[in-house]
Amino acid sequence: MxxxxxxxxxxxxxxxxxxHMAQLTGIQSKPKDFTPIVRFVDLKIGETAQVKLANGKxxxxxxxxxxxxxxxxxxxxxxxxxxxxxxGEKARLLNGNYNLPQLVGGVQIDCTATGDMAPESHEDHWExxxxxxxxLWPKGSRLIEKGTxxxxxxxxxxxxxxxYDNILMSAQGKGKFYYHSGMDTGGVEKLCPVVAAxxxxxxxxxxxxxxxxxxxxxxxxxxxxYIRDDRGWYYRYSHLSSIDPGLKLGxxxxxxxRIGYLGKxxxxxxxxxxxxxxxxxxxxxxxxxxxxxxYWLESYVDQYxxxxxxxxxxxxxxxxxxxxxxxxxxxxxxxxxxxxxWTLDDGTKAQGACLPHAYSVPGSHRExxxxxxxxxxxxxxxxxxxxxxAQPAAPAQASRQRPRQPSxxxxxxxxxxxxxxxxVYFSSRGNGxxxxxxxxxxxGTSTVRVRSNIDTAGHAENGYAMTxxxxxxxxxxxxxxxxxxxxxxxRGYHMMVVPVGIKP
Numbered sequence: 001m002x003x004x005x006x007x008x009x010x011x012x013x014x015x016x017x018x019x020h021m022a023q024l025t026g027i028q029s030k031p032k033d034f035t036p037i038v039r040f041v042d043l044k045i046g047e048t049a050q051v052k053l054a055n056g057k058x059x060x061x062x063x064x065x066x067x068x069x070x071x072x073x074x075x076x077x078x079x080x081x082x083x084x085x086x087x088g089e090k091a092r093l094l095n096g097n098y099n100l101p102q103l104v105g106g107v108q109i110d111c112t113a114t115g116d117m118a119p120e121s122h123e124d125h126w127e128x129x130x131x132x133x134x135x136l137w138p139k140g141s142r143l144i145e146k147g148t149x150x151x152x153x154x155x156x157x158x159x160x161x162x163x164y165d166n167i168l169m170s171a172q173g174k175g176k177f178y179y180h181s182g183m184d185t186g187g188v189e190k191l192c193p194v195v196a197a198x199x200x201x202x203x204x205x206x207x208x209x210x211x212x213x214x215x216x217x218x219x220x221x222x223x224x225x226y227i228r229d230d231r232g233w234y235y236r237y238s239h240l241s242s243i244d245p246g247l248k249l250g251x252x253x254x255x256x257x258r259i260g261y262l263g264k265x266x267x268x269x270x271x272x273x274x275x276x277x278x279x280x281x282x283x284x285x286x287x288x289x290x291x292x293x294x295y296w297l298e299s300y301v302d303q304y305x306x307x308x309x310x311x312x313x314x315x316x317x318x319x320x321x322x323x324x325x326x327x328x329x330x331x332x333x334x335x336x337x338x339x340x341x342w343t344l345d346d347g348t349k350a351q352g353a354c355l356p357h358a359y360s361v362p363g364s365h366r367e368x369x370x371x372x373x374x375x376x377x378x379x380x381x382x383x384x385x386x387x388x389x390a391q392p393a394a395p396a397q398a399s400r401q402r403p404r405q406p407s408x409x410x411x412x413x414x415x416x417x418x419x420x421x422x423x424v425y426f427s428s429r430g431n432g433x434x435x436x437x438x439x440x441x442x443x444g445t446s447t448v449r450v451r452s453n454i455d456t457a458g459h460a461e462n463g464y465a466m467t468x469x470x471x472x473x474x475x476x477x478x479x480x481x482x483x484x485x486x487x488x489x490x491r492g493y494h495m496m497v498v499p500v501g502i503k504p
Contacts, residue, residue, distance in 0.1 A: 036231045037145060038137055040112075040290075042130040042283045055138040059107045061086050066131050068116045073317040073388055076168040076177035080114040082132045093134075096166035096291045098313045098330045101137065108137040112291040113166070117179050122172040125181035127286035135290070144295045148229075150256050150303065152197045152237065152276050153185055156504060157300050157309060158381055159415035159496070160186035160273070165291040167314050181289040182236065182277025183296070188413035188427045189272040189464065190241045192262035196253045197276070200229040205249045217279040217287045223265035227253065231280075234287065238275035239268040270458030271409050272427065297332065304416070304504040308333045312369040312383035318359065320390040326355040326367055326383055333373045343368040359387040364407055366495040368478065380476060380497045406485030406492035407431050408452075418500045420472055427464045428494075429453050430483035441469050442477040474501025 037054045043063035051059045065083040070076065080095040087105030094111065101110040113126040113133040126133065137143060151157070163169065163184040170178045203210045204218040204226035212218055217234040218226045225237040225247070241263025247253065264272045278295075282288045297309070311330040318324045328340045331353075340353045344367050348357075359365060365385040372378040410428035418424060428437040429452045439448040450465035457463070471477060477500060482493040 033230050033232050036233075037141055038135050038143065040133060040135055040280070040283050042128060042133050044130045047130070051136055053107065053136060053138045054141065057138065059087055059105065059136060061109075061134060061136070063132050063134075064090065066114060066116060068114075071168055071317060072319050072322055073386070074168060074171045074177070076120070076171060076179070077117055078168045078316070080111075080116055080166075082111050082114060082134075084109065084111075084134065095132075096164065096293075098164055098293055098311055100294055100297065100330070100332070101135070101143065103139060106139050108139060108141065108143075110135050110291070110294065113288065117166065117177075120175055120177055121179045122176045123178075123181075125179070125289040127282050127284075127288040129284060133282075133288070133290075143298050146302065148255070149198055149295050149299045150195065151296050151300050152194055152235075153187065153192060153262070153274055154195060154416070155185075155187065155192065155413075156415040156499070157297065158311065158313065160411050161271075161384075161409065161494075162186070162313065164293055164314065165289065182275055183292050184273045184275050186271060186273040186409065186411050187262045187415075188411045188425055188466075189263045190261050191413045191425060192274070193258045194237055194240060194260045194262055194274055196227060196255055196257050196259050197235055198227065198229040198233075199252065199255050200227040200235070201252050202226075202247055202249055203228050203234070205247055206243060208249050210250060221266055223263070225259055227259075233281075234279040236275065236277040236279070238277075239263050239266050239273060241265060264459060264463070268458065270460075270463060271429070272411065272464065301332075301334075306379070306504040307335070307375070307377035308337070308371050308373050308379040310369050310371040310379040310381035312367065312381040315384040315386070317386040317388065319388055320360060320362055321358060322390075323356055323358045324385060326357055326369075326385075327353070328355075328369045328371060328381075328383075329353040331369075331371045331379075331381075333371070333377075336374045337371055338374045339370075339372040341370040341372070343370070359385065362387045362389050363490060364492045364494075366493065368495075368497075382495050382497060406483055406488065406490045408437050408481050408483040408492060408494050410437070410479075410481040410494045410496060412479070412496055412498060415498075416504060418471070418498070420474055420501055421470055422500075423468050423470060424498065424500075425466060425468055426479070426481075427466050428481050429464045431492075432483075432485055432487065435483065435486060437465060438482045439467060439469075440480045440482075441471070442479055443471055443473070445469075471498070471500040476500075476502065 048062040062085040067081045068077045069079045071078040089105035091104040095114045101108040115131040167180045203215045206222045227235045240260040243260045278292045279287045280290045309332040367383045408430040436449045452465035454462045477498040479496045484491045
């Protein structure tokens with residue numbers, strides 16, 4: 001009897017030791033996969049489906065229409081709008097692009113992909129065979145299970161340049177276009193840590209990977225990590241400057257664990273950013289990219305408790321004299337938004353969530369949006385508008401890239417928790433050849449010149465220039481970085497909002 005008790009005691013000690021080691025290493029035993037809150041449905045125009053929601057209720061969904069709008073510069077689709085009917089109530093939904101779900105017919109619904117882009121995309125990211133892919137959640141439900149997702153960059157939302165799902169990037173020739181998949185978020189290379197957005201299994205670690213037959217979405221490349229979570233979703237982290245050596249292929253990681261640092265490796269186009277993409281099972285058995293912005297924003301709100309998030313995205317490209325709508329309607333607030341205010345780079349000030357505007361001068365324009373709630377809380381974002389000469393090009397002759405304009409890419413770190421006197425690191429890279437970027441820090445100090453793009457190769461160590469600045473007082477600073485193109489003599493600039501001594 002005493003021997004049996006001793007064996008039980010030793011067995012329990014072993015269990016405790018294993019549990020302790022799992023906590024130390026970040027490795028967990030794999031739990032059974034679970035069904036996520038969200039439901040997906042693919043529909044053709046005129047088709048109706050019965051969708052069983054996570055709360056057991058059924059929603060009747062019909063796709064009524066799909067409308068595409070083309071960009072006058074690149075001639076690709078810059079916006080797709082679907083008209084749906086949910087439980088007898090009609091509504092229009094915009095495809096991807098910083099849009100959050102709407103409440104329609106007692107159901108939360110959004111559109112994560114449309115079939116108009118797939119035939120002319122240079123790559124099929126969505127595996128969508130019909131006209132639209134919709135996502136549905138119960139009324140009042142979270143969008144993703146609490147405590148199961150965190151932003152892969154622990155930075156202020158929209159602080160860096162972003163290219164999110166389904167945005168038109170460039171013409172690729174022969175009637176094809178590059179429509180973005182996933183979420184690109186710019187930052188300072190080698191300083192911005194990248195963390196695991198979820199608990200999950202490491203199925204790809206650079207060039208090493210598990211069997212692709214078991215994990216179809218993976219795409220081996222030296223700068224890429226894929227993690228599969230317990231929903232059966234795959235998460236791609238690309239362009240990493242380094243991968244944490246403690247990660248092990250085939251082992252589990254915990255949400256929030258650092259997995260590497262942001263960089264410009266791989267097919268980054270030479271700009272420093274994290275490419276983050278979610279591949280989820282499609283209704284017909286494949287794997288397609290789904291919009292991750294709604295999950296990112298919801299978990300950001302959980303973590304940092306902002307009162308207001310100003311959103312002036314996505315960026316636009318137009319021709320001289322062409323009207324454009326500066327759109328702040330995607331902004332978010334915990335309480336009601338009371339005011340939208342625009343400060344344009346031509347000195348104009350105006351109010352309204354959506355502001356019609358036309359440009360008479362080509363170049364890069366940055367328009368400041370300030371959003372204020374009913375309690376006086378406010379936040380800023382900046383909309384980028386690329387304006388090119390008025391003469392349109394025929395679609396067949398559209399450039400493979402956006403028309404050449406002087407520009408500069410710039411980022412700062414950290415973006416959260418900056419106190420007066422703290423060092424803030426700025427990095428920038430002007431386009432074209434070797435030249436100088438000029439910083440105006442908006443605090444009365446002298447401008448600073450840094451030499452960037454000394455080596456124009458995309459992955460060059462001396463592509464970006466770095467400078468450090470200390471802001472002495474709390475407040476919002478609109479830091480402007482400008483670059484003059486040696487060939488055209490035109491000046492382009494980038495603007496960043498830097499909050500000092502201010503909570504998210």
